[in-house]
Amino acid sequence: DVQFRWNTELEAIHGSQADGVTGATLVSHPREKGESGVDVERETVDVGGxxxxxxxxxxTQFLDGTGVERDEDGYIFTETDDAxxxxxxxxxxxxxAAGDVADPRYRQAITSAGTGSMAALDAEEFLETLQDADESTVTAIA
Structure with a gap:
C-alpha cells in the first residue's frame, strides 16, 4: 500500500540496521494554514520504506534577464542537434543546462547524472571551438 503525503515534512525515520525502516514521524503543513508552523499536525506512522x-x-529565477529561455514553469529550454x-x-x-532544471518529465537523480555528463561533454566541445578559451566564460547549470 503506497500513500502520498503532500505538504508533509519528514521529521524522522525510525528503525535500525538490522530491522530496516520501521516507521516515520511526519509533520503536516496544510497550505491554507500559512507558513507560520503554528497549525501543524505531527504523526508517527508504521512504514517499511x-x-x-x-x-x-x-x-531558475536567477536567470531572469539573461537570455536563457525557460518555459512557463521555469524549466530551461535546451537545444537539439541537426538530427x-x-x-x-x-x-x-x-x-x-542539465538535471531537474532542464527536465520537466523525469526529474530523477539518474537522468540528472546523465544530462550532467551531456552538459560536460557539450561544454568541452564548445571550449574546443573557441580560439582563446581564456576570454570566454562557460557556465553549467544543474
Whole structure:
C-alpha cells in the first residue's frame, strides 16, 4: 500500500540496521494554514520504506534577464542537434543546462547524472571551438 503525503515534512525515520525502516514521524503543513508552523499536525506512522520527493519547481529565477529561455514553469529550454537529438546547450552561447532544471518529465537523480555528463561533454566541445578559451566564460547549470 503506497500513500502520498503532500505538504508533509519528514521529521524522522525510525528503525535500525538490522530491522530496516520501521516507521516515520511526519509533520503536516496544510497550505491554507500559512507558513507560520503554528497549525501543524505531527504523526508517527508504521512504514517499511520511505520515498522522498522534494518538489518539482525548478530554481531558475536567477536567470531572469539573461537570455536563457525557460518555459512557463521555469524549466530551461535546451537545444537539439541537426538530427533532433537533445543537447545541453541553451540559447546563450557557453551556458549549458542539465538535471531537474532542464527536465520537466523525469526529474530523477539518474537522468540528472546523465544530462550532467551531456552538459560536460557539450561544454568541452564548445571550449574546443573557441580560439582563446581564456576570454570566454562557460557556465553549467544543474
Amino acid at each position: 520511505v520515498f522522498y520527493a522534494v518538489g518539482h519547481t525548478p530554481n 533532433g537529438r537533445p543537447r545541453a546547450q541553451t540559447a546563450v552561447d557557453g551556458v549549458f
